């Protein structure tokens with residue numbers, strides 16, 4: 001390995017939301033944070049260099065992307081995922097959620113139905129309800145091994161019955177870690193095209209794929225699918241730059257792109273962030289090796305956690321992630337109520353995790369862990385958990 005991901009950095013006093021905001025977020029300082037989705041590894045050295053170089057000139061004025069900045073995003077997709085999305089389809093926004101929200105505003109009216117598949121990244125539901133759209137909650141189905149799939153009968157029924165206008169696809173899916181197979185994506189495409197439902201495909205986790213799983217970019221399915229897709233991506237998860245705001249959104253249909261740009265303008269957004277652009281250039285052109293290594297490292301973390309739970313905490317059931325750096329664990333075997341579980345995680349295990357219910361009602365009794373962190377921190381978090389469960393077993 002060229003990079004050392006074992007090294008533990010002290011991220012306290014670095015203005016980190018994950019590490020420095022316990023008080024503001026009503027947590028206690030001694031809870032080990034494995035919640036919000038950023039990594040405890042520094043960004044790739046090429047990204048850091050690019051930012052330092054850019055900053056050292058001392059000018060932070062307006063900037064704009066060049067055509068080459070769009071091509072490097074498409075080139076990354078081609079190199080990593082075998083699909084070259086048309087770079088001319090890109091519209092830059094300050095964030096993936098911002099882009100998704102803009103698409104909701106552009107392609108639906110107040111009161112229109114927008115569907116999501118829960119449990120899912122919770123800002124999706126907020127983007128729908130905060131903008132006066134009607135939220136339709138499609139439920140993924142969990143099998144005995146903890147693996148989730150779509151129930152396409154209910155998926156289509158809910159679309160037809162509610163006259164759904166937009167479906168937000170999370171691919172790979174946070175928090176349950178599925179990397180959707182081509183035939184699953186094709187079913188989504190068939191149903192949404194049949195019912196004239198626009199698909200917003202959030203592929204921000206696409207670079208974290210494990211084992212034999214293969215990521216298929218949703219708009220790669222066909223020309224017809226592309227025209228009906230808003231593809232949201234960002235360098236922020238892959239290169240750990242969530243505090244630098246830039247998110248390329250692909251809108252392949254020119255008429256839809258025009259509409260999207262109109263709404264973006266009405267939101268008061270024009271130029272992109274100066275340092276984010278510098279970081280993105282380095283990210284998509286110089287960091288392939290770093291990404292290969294960080295993905296391998298996180299995969300080892302996942303296997304470590306899975307084995308630990310199997311051997312030492314069999315009451316807890318972890319869904320085996322096919323992608324993303326998040327793990328999803330069923331705590332219902334402890335027999336605690338939702339409130340008891342929250343207190344147990346914070347006060348007994350001394351961990352700061354994302355409680356499952358925030359991802360939807362079916363997430364009750366689950367917790368989400370962020371494993372993009374040095375092995376020592378994973379070990380420490382599991383040791384804390386084991387200690388707390390041992391105490392509980394005695395009661």
Ligand SMILES: Cc1ncc(COP(=O)(O)O)c(C=O)c1O
Nearest residue numbers: 037095096097098121174204234
């Ligand atoms: C599925 C998904 N989409 C979007 C985001 C955040 O994207 P942004 O910070 O660009 O809004 C996250 C962050 O965890 C995520 O998991």
